[in-house]
Amino acid sequence: xxxxxxxxxxxxxxxxxxxxxxxxxxxxxxxxxxxxxxxxxxxxxxxxxxxxxxxxxxxxxxxxxxxxxxxxxxxxxxxxxxxxxxxxxxxxxxxxxxxxxxxxxxxxxxxxxxxxxxxxxxxxxxxxxxxxxxxxxxxxxxxxxxxxxxxxxxxxxxxxxxxxxxxxxxxxxxxxxxxxxxxxxxxxxxxxxxxxxxxxxxxxxxxxxxxxxxxxxxxxxxxxxxxxxxxxxxxxxxxxxxxxxxxxxxxxxxxxxxxxxxxxxxxxxxxxxxxxxxxxxxxxxxxxxxxxxxxxxxxxxxxxxxxxxxxxxxxxxxxxxxxxxxxxxxxxxxxxxxxxxxxxxxxxxxxxxxxxxxxxxxxxxxxxxxxxxxxxxxxxxxxxxxxxxxxxxxxxxxxxxxxxxxxxxxx
Amino acid sequence: xxxxxxxxxxxxxxxxxxxxxxxxxxxxxxxxxxxxxxxxxxxxxxxxxxxxxxxxxxxxxxxxxxxxxxxxxxxxxxxxxxxxxxxxxxxxxxxxxxxxxxxxxxxxxxxxxxxxxxxxxxxxxxxxxxxxxxxxxxxxxxxxxxxxxxxxxxxxxxxxxxxxxxxxxxxxxxxxxxxxxxxxxxxxxxxxxxxxxxxxxxxxxxxxxxxxxxxxxxxxxxxxxxxxxxxxxxxxxxxxxxxxxxxxxxxxxxxxxxxxxxxxxxxxxxxxxxxxxxxxxxxxxxxxxxxxxxxxxxxxxxxxxxxxxxxxxxxxxxxxxxxxxxxxxxxxxxxxxxxxxxxxxxxxxxxxxxxxxxxxxxxxxxxxxxxxxxxxxxxxxxxxxxxxxxxxxxxxxxxxxxxxxxxxxxx
Numbered sequence: 161x162x163x164x165x166x167x168x169x170x171x172x173x174x175x176x177x178x179x180x181x182x183x184x185x186x187x188x189x190x191x192x193x194x195x196x197x198x199x200x201x202x203x204x205x206x207x208x209x210x211x212x213x214x215x216x217x218x219x220x221x222x223x224x225x226x227x228x229x230x231x232x233x234x235x236x237x238x239x240x241x242x243x244x245x246x247x248x249x250x251x252x253x254x255x256x257x258x259x260x261x262x263x264x265x266x267x268x269x270x271x272x273x274x275x276x277x278x279x280x281x282x283x284x285x286x287x288x289x290x291x292x293x294x295x296x297x298x299x300x301x302x303x304x305x306x307x308x309x310x311x312x313x314x315x316x317x318x319x320x321x322x323x324x325x326x327x328x329x330x331x332x333x334x335x336x337x338x339x340x341x342x343x344x345x346x347x348x349x350x351x352x353x354x355x356x357x358x359x360x361x362x363x364x365x366x367x368x369x370x371x372x373x374x375x376x377x378x379x380x381x382x383x384x385x386x387x388x389x390x391x392x393x394x395x396x397x398x399x400x401x402x403x404x405x406x407x408x409x410x411x412x413x414x415x416x417x418x419x420x421x422x423x424x425x426x427x428x429x430x431x432x433x434x435x436x437x438x439x440x441x442x443x444x445x446x447x448x449x450x451x452x453x454x455x456x457x458x459x460x461x462x463x464x465x466x467x468x469x470x471x472x473x474x475x476x477x478x479x480x481x482x483x484x485x486x487x488x489x490x491x492x493x494x495x496x497x498x499x500x501x502x503x504x505x506x507x508x509x510x511x512x513x514x515x516x517x518x519x520x521x522x523x524x525x526x527x528x529x530x531x532x533x534x535x536x537x538x539x540x541x542x543x544x545x546x547x548x549x550x551x552x553x554x555x556x557x558x559x560x561x562x563x564x565x566x567x568x569x570x571x
Numbered sequence: 572x573x574x575x576x577x578x579x580x581x582x583x584x585x586x587x588x589x590x591x592x593x594x595x596x597x598x599x600x601x602x603x604x605x606x607x608x609x610x611x612x613x614x615x616x617x618x619x620x621x622x623x624x625x626x627x628x629x630x631x632x633x634x635x636x637x638x639x640x641x642x643x644x645x646x647x648x649x650x651x652x653x654x655x656x657x658x659x660x661x662x663x664x665x666x667x668x669x670x671x672x673x674x675x676x677x678x679x680x681x682x683x684x685x686x687x688x689x690x691x692x693x694x695x696x697x698x699x700x701x702x703x704x705x706x707x708x709x710x711x712x713x714x715x716x717x718x719x720x721x722x723x724x725x726x727x728x729x730x731x732x733x734x735x736x737x738x739x740x741x742x743x744x745x746x747x748x749x750x751x752x753x754x755x756x757x758x759x760x761x762x763x764x765x766x767x768x769x770x771x772x773x774x775x776x777x778x779x780x781x782x783x784x785x786x787x788x789x790x791x792x793x794x795x796x797x798x799x800x801x802x803x804x805x806x807x808x809x810x811x812x813x814x815x816x817x818x819x820x821x822x823x824x825x826x827x828x829x830x831x832x833x834x835x836x837x838x839x840x841x842x843x844x845x846x847x848x849x850x851x852x853x854x855x856x857x858x859x860x861x862x863x864x865x866x867x868x869x870x871x872x873x874x875x876x877x878x879x880x881x882x883x884x885x886x887x888x889x890x891x892x893x894x895x896x897x898x899x900x901x902x903x904x905x906x907x908x909x910x911x912x913x914x915x916x917x918x919x920x921x922x923x924x925x926x927x928x929x930x931x932x933x934x935x936x937x938x939x940x941x942x943x944x945x946x947x948x949x950x951x952x953x954x955x956x957x958x959x960x961x962x963x964x965x966x967x968x969x970x971x972x973x974x975x976x977x978x979x980x981x982x
Contacts, residue, residue: 171780175597175607176791179590186586196586199612232764232781233771266956271761291959312783314963350682353643360644369582370643372723380587435874441860442853445874449852452928452961454876460884461874463846463856469871469914473884503880517863545677548702550863552725 161332163189164198164216166209168227168237169311173203180313181226188320191339193332194222204228209240217304222328227311229294231273237308238281238297245299245306247281252295255286259293291318298324305331338383338391340399343412345376345563352377355405362398374552375418375559376411411566418562419447419454425569426457431506431535433565435461436474436499438486439513439529443558459505464495474498474510485524487512489541492530496541500534507535507568511561515553527553531561533568540568572743574600575609575627577620579638579648580722584614591724592637599731602750604743605633615639620651628715633739638722640705642684648719649692649708656710656717658692663706666697670704702729709735716742749794749802751810754823756787756974763788766816773809785963786829786970787822822977829973830858830865836980837868842917842946844976846872847885847910849897850924850940854969870916875906885909885921898923900941900952907943907950918946918979922972926964938964942972944979951979 165185171177179201186196198219202208209228216223228237242249256278263270277294280286287296287307292315297308307324309316344352349372356368371378381398385391403410412421426433435444445461448454462473467486470476475498476491484490492512500508509531516526527548532541542564546556576596582588590612597607609630613619620639627634639648653660667689674681688705691697698707698718703726708719718735720727755763760783767779782789792809794802814821823832837844846855856872859865873884878897881887886909887902895901903923911919920942927937938959943952953975957967 171782171791172594173597174601175594175599176780177782178594183583183586183589186584188586190585201610230781230783231761234780262958265958268759271759271765273761273764314785314959348679348682350642350684353684354682369587369645370641371582371588372641374725380582437853437856440857441865442848442856442872442874445848445853445876446851446857446965449874449876449926450962450965452926454852458876460876460880461853461872462884463853463860463872463874465856465860465866465869465871472914473871473873503883515860515863547673547676548725551861554857554861 161194161222162197162220163194163222163224164200164220165196166212166216166223166225167199167201167311168204168209168212168225170203172201172227181311181316184313184317185224185226185320188325189328192325192329194328204234204236206236206240209237210244213241213244213306217301217306221304222331223304223306224309225307226309226316229277229308229310231271231277231293241297241299241306241308242281245281245283245301247283247299249279250282252278252280252286255280255295258288262293287319287323289315289319290322291315295319296324298327338388338395340381340395341371341414342379342381342399342402342406342410343376343416344379344406344409345411345418345559347377347406347409349377352379352406352409356402359398359401359405362401367398374546374548374556408567408570411563417447417450418559418566419451422562422566422569423448423451423454423457425566426507429569431569432457432459433507433509434459434499434503434505436495436508436510437461437463438465438470438495438511439515440511440554440558440561441465441515443554444509444511444561447558447562459503462499462503470495473502475502487514487524487528487530489530489532489543492532493534493539493541496532496534496539507533507565509533509561509565511557513553513557515550515557517550529553529557529560531557531564533565535568537568537571540564572605572633573608573631574605574633574635575611575631576607577623577627577634577636578610578612578722579615579620579623579636581614583612583638592722592727595724595728596635596637596731599736600635600739603736603740605739615645615647617647617651620648621655624652624655624717628712628717632715633742634715634717635720636718637720637727640688640719640721642682642688642704652708652710652717652719653692656692656694656712658694658710660690661693663689663691663697666691666706669699669706673704698730698734700726700730701733702726706730707735709738749799749806751792751806752782752825753790753792753810753813753817753821754787754827755790755817755820756822756829756970758788758817758820760788763790763817763820767813770809770812770816773812778809785957785959785967819978819981822974828858828861829970829977830862833973833977833980834859834862834865834868836977837918840980842980843868843870844918844920845870845910845914845916847906847919847921848872848874849876849881849906849922850926851922851965851969851972852876852926854965855920855922855972858969858973870914873910873914881906884913886913896935898925898935898939898941900943900954903941903943904945904950904952907945907952911945918944918976920944920972920976922968924964924968926961926968928961940964940968940971942968942975944976946979948979948982951975
């Protein structure tokens with residue numbers, strides 16, 4: 161089975177909007193054995209959209225389109241498809257009720273132009289959109305399938321995952337592919353590569369990809385073949401060998417995030433956590449609370465951005481701030497102990513540093529960070545230095561602090 | 572001037588990695604009058620990369636490539652280009668020193684394989700990479716230009732902005748384009764569209780695009796032509812008319828973020844802010860502290876995730892929590908007054924709600940939010956309801972709370 165992806169909208173073509181939809185769909189189709197062989201981006205012009213439909217349907221079995229289904233006048237995809245497939249529009253009552261109820265839930269009257277989104281072509285199947293007002297539309301023509309979906313990623317994903325994926329899976333008879341990602345942090349790409357140099361021959365060609373970001377290096381292992389159990393065995397074997405060499409620098413697998421891993425450890429050990437953030441400004445708390453159920457182990461945080469609040473909220477001594485500065489080992493330790501003691505948790509995680517671009521000195525440059533963990537096994541502190549822009553430093557620092565907590569919990 | 576963009580890497584082709592680079596480059600090239608006419612994505616195979624070079628150079632004047640310049644064995648772009656241009660590799664001392672100093676700053680020994688990144692082809696110009704170890708490489712051949720850049724977006728952007736953009740600007744003689752984005756929040760796309768229905772004829776065809784996200788609807792106005800002052804006048808005129816109709820639902824222009832606008836208002840009015848977050852779990856603090864210099868007006872936050880901390884850190888009465896619940900108008904008001912009074916700021920912004928997926932009831936469903944602002948003009952409170960997943964609700968809630976503070980400051 162071969163597929164094409166068409167993204168529609170001037171904002172994609174000009175780069176104003178990121179083509180996240182094509183990436184998501186490539187990835188999801190790959191998982192169910194459907195190979196994407198063509199990617200087209202066109203603007204909001206009828207002729208170009210029609211031409212893209214024609215070209216994509218000629219070379220593939222499945223064409224997935226995103227974009228141009230909104231309620232406003234620059235949304236023309238449905239109009240073009242209706243003409244292309246010689247269909248007619250009719251009112252779909254279920255869709256109209258769904259649109260009404262979405263506005264009602266928010267306590268807003270439905271604007272008149274949203275009614276047009278409930279008009280669907282007579283030759284299509286309507287795919288329910290739980291996240292928005294424009295439904296997906298599935299056209300069939302001579303064993304080929306063309307699907308229109310809204311361009312809003314959340315809505316497209318809800319339609320794909322909700323009903324489309326299952327349909328396409330049944331259609332697919334392709335090869336099996338298995339992918340495992342081992343997520344590392346606190347180690348450079350080149351250092352991982354050197355540690356794994358002994359395995360280069362064992363790894364099938366192209367099977368290992370390094371995906372570095374400032375949060376760590378993801379190692380993606382891909383194995384494909386006809387026999388699923390053979391593939392699975394190969395993958396498990398390689399995955400275990402790599403884990404054996406790299407050890408605790410691997411914090412998780414696949415889509416697992418650091419906050420998920422840390423959350424699981426806290427839950428297992430029945431420990432509660434509070435945090436004290438300065439330079440990361442709430443990003444650690446934000447990440448921890450992205451995990452549903454985090455209220456079981458996470459009590460809260462003192463974001464002590466100013467020195468006064470470091471004293472007031474955390475009990476950092478003014479003498480410590482005067483002698484060693486807000487960005488120091490001593491302050492980090494007092495913050496971790498302070499938040500743990502004052503807010504009453506088993507563990508306290510603290511971070512202080514210079515996110516920049518201002519505030520750096522020769523002795524204490526932008527990117528200098530001190531992190532501390534206070535808990536039943538005592539208080540530990542660590543110094544790190546990061547390069548880059550403000551946001552980048554915040555993200556790197558938050559990741560390092562959560563990783564420090566993870567390693568503390570594993571001890 | 573026409574350009575092509577090539578993104579190299581199996582992870583782009585399979586959708587594992589988002590093609591943010593192509594979008595960024597399209598956009599930046601558009602700004603300097605260079606039109607992108609071709610986008611190609613290929614995997615990590617030498618023949619495919621060579622074929623992409625050939626095809627792209629045949630149809631355009633400028634080819635920008637990203638990806639495949641890392642230190643590991645799956646990075647082959649430079650090798651293919653050296654062969655393609657019949658060049659030879661030589662050591663570039665400046666680049667080697669730069670790589671050494673990057674590792675030294677982090678207190679790490681340079682791994683041996685990074686030395687390869689300092690080997691550059693003899694027929695190229697080296698473009699400095701302030702954010703990483705792989706420099707950009709500019710090849711020239713018969714008035715055409717091909718540029719290799721690393722695939723890490725931050726590094727690619729640093730090279731483009733640092734030296735490449737200026738060079739390409741000089742080359743370009745294209746039409747002028749002006750783009751203005753008016754950013755709205757708290758209003759549905761369809762409602763904006765209805766308010767602007769009187770202008771549809773005035774707006775040049777395709778000049779207005781609606782870019783909706785859950786944080787608001789961006790309105791992008793694009794005007795192009797030969798005469799820059801004519802374009803500017805048209806754009807200003809339209810922009811003013813739209814602003815006149817929509818008023819305060821427009822919070823900013825172009826890349827301005829809500830936290831930037833709120834920060835500017837606080838600075839102008841010489842007011843300090845503290846925040847008290849429950850359901851948004853630090854996201855508001857994180858956004859505020861993304862602004863460099865935010866320590867001038869932002870003192871910190873109490874992330875009172877648990878009820879105990881709502882009492883302990885913010886002085887919310889246990890009676891209020893018992894009678895009205897943590898997610899209520901009454902609690903939001905006490906949180907705003909509490910954070911302002913206890914932490915000593917001019918303004919207090921508080922938010923409490925149910926981010927889900929658990930914790931909702933019939934009376935208080937997932938997505939229900941109360942926000943309050945306490946300040947010199949009294950305390951105000953607002954109820955809102957959002958739909959969607961946990962992260963989505965957190966982001967919508969944080970945006971709405973910051974917008975509420977903005978409107979309070981504008982009163």
